[in-house]
Amino acid sequence: MSSSKKVGIITGAANGIGRAVAIRLASRGVCVVLVDIDEEHLIEVADEICSIGGECVRIVGDVSEAETSARAVAAGSSLGSIRYLFNNAGIETVATIENLELVDFRRTLEVNLDGYFLMSKACIPYMKKFLCGVIVNNSSDAGLRGMRKSIAYGPSKAGVIQFTKALCLDLAGHNIRVNCICPGVIKTALCDRFNDDLGKLAGIEGSEAQANFVEKHVPLKRWGTPEEVAELVEFLFAEQSSYINGAIIPIDGGLTAGI
Numbered sequence: 001m002s003s004s005k006k007v008g009i010i011t012g013a014a015n016g017i018g019r020a021v022a023i024r025l026a027s028r029g030v031c032v033v034l035v036d037i038d039e040e041h042l043i044e045v046a047d048e049i050c051s052i053g054g055e056c057v058r059i060v061g062d063v064s065e066a067e068t069s070a071r072a073v074a075a076g077s078s079l080g081s082i083r084y085l086f087n088n089a090g091i092e093t094v095a096t097i098e099n100l101e102l103v104d105f106r107r108t109l110e111v112n113l114d115g116y117f118l119m120s121k122a123c124i125p126y127m128k129k130f131l132c133g134v135i136v137n138n139s140s141d142a143g144l145r146g147m148r149k150s151i152a153y154g155p156s157k158a159g160v161i162q163f164t165k166a167l168c169l170d171l172a173g174h175n176i177r178v179n180c181i182c183p184g185v186i187k188t189a190l191c192d193r194f195n196d197d198l199g200k201l202a203g204i205e206g207s208e209a210q211a212n213f214v215e216k217h218v219p220l221k222r223w224g225t226p227e228e229v230a231e232l233v234e235f236l237f238a239e240q241s242s243y244i245n246g247a248i249i250p251i252d253g254g255l256t257a258g259i
């Protein structure tokens, strides 16, 4: 083991935003631990990282189970020192209270919130050991304000914001920074599924629902890309952001700026 190597753990690394962050960090020389439940796409991301000369390890597992985080930190600490954690794996649930069962409500919280808790809890002893670490939590515009048909997703993402603030206050004395990003409409499979579900409820195609939403609510009148989000996450991990701590940062083209 080389303790000088910087290691980053990225959950939800097989697709979308997590994938873009993993590739970006790996291209900057960070050894990345890729965590996801989707093995097929995780292999593709790992292959891509190898093809650019990066170093990574794959952990297939469910972030809502403690054994997944245990395997991730065991792999990460054997590669080097765990410096970065991107809590990102998440699921969308488009539902009102009348069409959601408790089991699905709980599942949304389990993945979107328990998953962040478990992975942070597993990483923190390693970060404390080196008196150095940065955690970035991925929330959502849905965590910043109320959203219709978001009875489970919204609370899970609002929880991520308060989780970030509490963690930041508890860890600052150990030189561990904790920040939160709140993406708006970012073109990923999750975003497409979200809009397909919204479209179904409105009797239109998902792509139409998405285009209508962007036109009406996003001041920049376009969606964002996973790579744009990865730029922000990389900055939050870097020394250039050394005084940013406990921040809740929208990356949404102005979506949540106001009406």
Ligand code: NAD
Residues within 6 Å of the ligand: 011, 012, 013, 014, 015, 016, 017, 018, 035, 036, 037, 038, 061, 062, 063, 064, 088, 089, 090, 091, 092, 111, 138, 139, 140, 141, 182, 183, 184, 185, 186, 187, 188, 189, 190, 191
């Ligand atoms: P995505 O569906 O492309 O990627 C999410 C990844 O998480 C997938 O690879 C999936 O397999 C993984 N995952 C889901 N459940 C898991 C579990 N239980 N254990 C391990 N891995 C699991 O979606 P994305 O858009 O890249 O979303 C990433 C994060 O960004 C999510 O937390 C999402 O809520 C947040 N977000 C996305 C948008 C957007 O518009 N795309 C907006 C706001 C917030």
